[in-house]
Amino acid sequence: MSRIQATFDKLKQNKRKALIPFFTAGDPDPKLTVPLMHALVEAGSDVIELGVPFSDPMADGPTIQRASERALKHHVGLHHVLDMVAEFRRSNAATPVVLMGYGNPIEAMGWEPFAKRCAEAGVDGVLTVDFPPEESHESFAHLDKHGIDPIFLLAPTSTDARIERVAEQARGYVYYVSLKGVTGAGNLDLSAIAEKIPQLREHIKLPIGVGFGIRDAATALEVAKLCDGVVVGSRIVQEIENSTSQNVVASVTRLVRELRQAVDQA
Amino acid sequence: MYNYPDSTGHFGPYGGIYVAETLMGALDELNQAYEKYRSDPEFIAELNFDLKHFVGRPSPIYHAKRWSEQLGGAQIFLKREDLNHTGAHKVNNTVGQALLAKRMGKPRVIAETGAGQHGVATATVAARYGMECVVYMGSEDVKRQAQNVYRMKLLGATVVPVESGSRTLKDALNEAMRDWVTNIGNTFYIIGTVAGPHPYPVMVRDFNSVVGKECVVQMPEIAGSQPDVVIACVGGGSNAMGIFYSYIDVPGVTLIGVEAGGHGIASGSHAAPLTTNSPVGVLHGNKTYLMQDADGQIIETHSISAGLDYPGVGPEHSWLKDSGRAEYVAINDDEALRAFHDLCRMEGIIPALESSHALAHAAKIAPAMGKDKVVLVNLSGRGDKDMATVARASGIEF
Numbered sequence: 001m002s003r004i005q006a007t008f009d010k011l012k013q014n015k016r017k018a019l020i021p022f023f024t025a026g027d028p029d030p031k032l033t034v035p036l037m038h039a040l041v042e043a044g045s046d047v048i049e050l051g052v053p054f055s056d057p058m059a060d061g062p063t064i065q066r067a068s069e070r071a072l073k074h075h076v077g078l079h080h081v082l083d084m085v086a087e088f089r090r091s092n093a094a095t096p097v098v099l100m101g102y103g104n105p106i107e108a109m110g111w112e113p114f115a116k117r118c119a120e121a122g123v124d125g126v127l128t129v130d131f132p133p134e135e136s137h138e139s140f141a142h143l144d145k146h147g148i149d150p151i152f153l154l155a156p157t158s159t160d161a162r163i164e165r166v167a168e169q170a171r172g173y174v175y176y177v178s179l180k181g182v183t184g185a186g187n188l189d190l191s192a193i194a195e196k197i198p199q200l201r202e203h204i205k206l207p208i209g210v211g212f213g214i215r216d217a218a219t220a221l222e223v224a225k226l227c228d229g230v231v232v233g234s235r236i237v238q239e240i241e242n243s244t245s246q247n248v249v250a251s252v253t254r255l256v257r258e259l260r261q262a263v264d265q266a
Numbered sequence: 267m268y269n270y271p272d273s274t275g276h277f278g279p280y281g282g283i284y285v286a287e288t289l290m291g292a293l294d295e296l297n298q299a300y301e302k303y304r305s306d307p308e309f310i311a312e313l314n315f316d317l318k319h320f321v322g323r324p325s326p327i328y329h330a331k332r333w334s335e336q337l338g339g340a341q342i343f344l345k346r347e348d349l350n351h352t353g354a355h356k357v358n359n360t361v362g363q364a365l366l367a368k369r370m371g372k373p374r375v376i377a378e379t380g381a382g383q384h385g386v387a388t389a390t391v392a393a394r395y396g397m398e399c400v401v402y403m404g405s406e407d408v409k410r411q412a413q414n415v416y417r418m419k420l421l422g423a424t425v426v427p428v429e430s431g432s433r434t435l436k437d438a439l440n441e442a443m444r445d446w447v448t449n450i451g452n453t454f455y456i457i458g459t460v461a462g463p464h465p466y467p468v469m470v471r472d473f474n475s476v477v478g479k480e481c482v483v484q485m486p487e488i489a490g491s492q493p494d495v496v497i498a499c500v501g502g503g504s505n506a507m508g509i510f511y512s513y514i515d516v517p518g519v520t521l522i523g524v525e526a527g528g529h530g531i532a533s534g535s536h537a538a539p540l541t542t543n544s545p546v547g548v549l550h551g552n553k554t555y556l557m558q559d560a561d562g563q564i565i566e567t568h569s570i571s572a573g574l575d576y577p578g579v580g581p582e583h584s585w586l587k588d589s590g591r592a593e594y595v596a597i598n599d600d601e602a603l604r605a606f607h608d609l610c611r612m613e614g615i616i617p618a619l620e621s622s623h624a625l626a627h628a629a630k631i632a633p634a635m636g637k638d639k640v641v642l643v644n645l646s647g648r649g650d651k652d653m654a655t656v657a658r659a660s661g662i663e664f
């Protein structure tokens with residue numbers, strides 16, 4: 001059984017919802033990435049989404065784009081990110097790690113070498129923002145071969161036909177984008193999420209995580225009530241941006257603890 | 267019979283729809299609307315009416331006799347897209363997309379722009395059809411192209427300077443995509459080149475293919491035959507696809523796309539992904555030849571002409587390169603400038619710096635060709651916008 005499935009199964013047994021933080025590898029400094037991953041786990045995270053820096057993050061808002069730019073100043077590429085996961089795995093065998101980013105760095109490495117290195121490093125899932133099901137069939141076969149879960153996005157504008165298509169190809173969990181916009185936007189509509197989730201459940205048997213626009217503990221709680229997991233990205237990246245190298249681990253830990261407490265009330 | 271792209275927007279391995287799920291709905295809607303209206307007689311009639319009365323089509327073909335004679339070889343003919351309203355081929359496409367937006371009930375249009383030509387062409391049609399218009403432009407380009415920024419404002423558009431990344435065209439495109447995904451309900455994104463997710467590459471090509479269609483009719487009249495060689499500059503590649511498309515199935519016509527060689531291919535400071543055989547990658551919704559580093563990060567490009575300063579290229583050009591139907595070469599900044607000055611003095615035409623790249627390649631190959639040979643260059647735009655750049659290159663500041 002994959003780490004992702006084991007994690008969600010256990011959460012379900014305990015009637016808890018998953019807390020899934022995101023941050024960009026190499027931000028603010030490559031040396032801090034693995035310590036931050038461990039801190040996220042300590043503070044109560046269930047799955048870590050680790051951003052792979054990209055020069056042109058079209059689907060992200062300004063906060064995550066700046067995180068990519070900071071990481072790229074340190075020349076953090078896909079190779080380094082995989083090394084970081086391998087290092088994290090030396091002292092954590094249980095927490096699933098999902099790489100999230102854009103397709104081009106993977107295209108540059110090649111899908112087969114990438115999938116192989118993911119398996120070796122202990123990556124559990126891969127979310128390629130700009131590879132919809134239409135374009136990912138061949139590429140994702142390599143992930144499948146090495147036991148890596150392809151994580152797909154669904155959106156408020158996804159039709160039944162598209163939801164069905166994602167249901168066929170997705171593994172691990174499905175990431176529902178809770179608003180029309182980019183990451184970190186502020187126009188989250190809870191009632192719209194409440195309406196859409198049952199439509200997703202008709203086709204999707206996997207756990208459903210919801211993200212984009214979850215900016216505080218109160219919203220995290222409300223969203224957690226509606227789905228299986230809450231993804232928090234821009235808010236955490238913002239905390240990293242506003243911290244110093246000295247206090248970033250402590251600040252992120254404090255924030256994630258707050259989010260954990262909120263999600264556990266759901 | 268050339269028949270690309272396929273129904274999913276692929277030109278061989280290139281093109282496609284590489285976007286986040288959040289945009290798929292909008293692209294489906296656009297695709298259906300385009301399929302419906304591209305063959306709708308009323309739509310075509312309205313488009314043709316505005317191309318004639320608003321844009322000023324058909325654009326003439328002009329025999330550059332003095333320049334040809336000086337070069338001493340092939341006869342060079344110029345397709346005068348510079349004479350269009352707004353000064354370039356860009357308006358052929360913006361009229362088409364704006365009319366489509368109108369039929370789709372979208373009251374707001376957005377666009378990205380580099381030099382500002384596509385921004386001006388979009389602002390122009392938005393004013394013409396009474397639409398709200400927002401143009402994204404890298405803050406570096408806003409500084410370099412102050413006049414075009416003012417033109418867009420005069421036409422009622424809002425110009426948003428983009429501060430992210432390299433603050434140029436590709437970053438403006440990223441920002442426009444973000445706006446679109448946020449305002450999908452009321453907004454139509456008018457992409458200015460034959461790149462982006464399907465159906466943009468085919469749609470922008472189709473709207474610009476009026477250029478080549480006219481040439482096929484005009485060339486026998488003015489030159490006595492179809493051209494031996496057709497030359498066009500390639501940034502994203504919309505003017506080139508516009509003039510190439512009608513000639514793809516015409517045997518014996520050589521098609522040459524001219525990329526920006528910048529400071530020279532060897533310097534690494536250029537914008538020539540096809541000429542340099544850059545690795546294939548995915549950016550801005552499509553798979554294509556792409557200038558990138560070993561980590562797959564997009565690298566900064568350079569050209570004296572902002573309109574060619576783009577790290578990718580329309581996917582159809584990647585396909586035409588691989589299939590051998592078109593060839594691609596690069597012309598450096600200084601060669602383009604020389605052709606710019608030559609055309610000014612020999613023919614009384616001030617060409618855009620983008621088009622000057624195509625002219626420079628014509629000047630390079632014409633002397634070795636017989637005097638009875640015919641070279642057709644797409645003079646895609648006029649150079650009024652480039653006065654400051656050309657003056658600076660000559661050591662003059664206004």
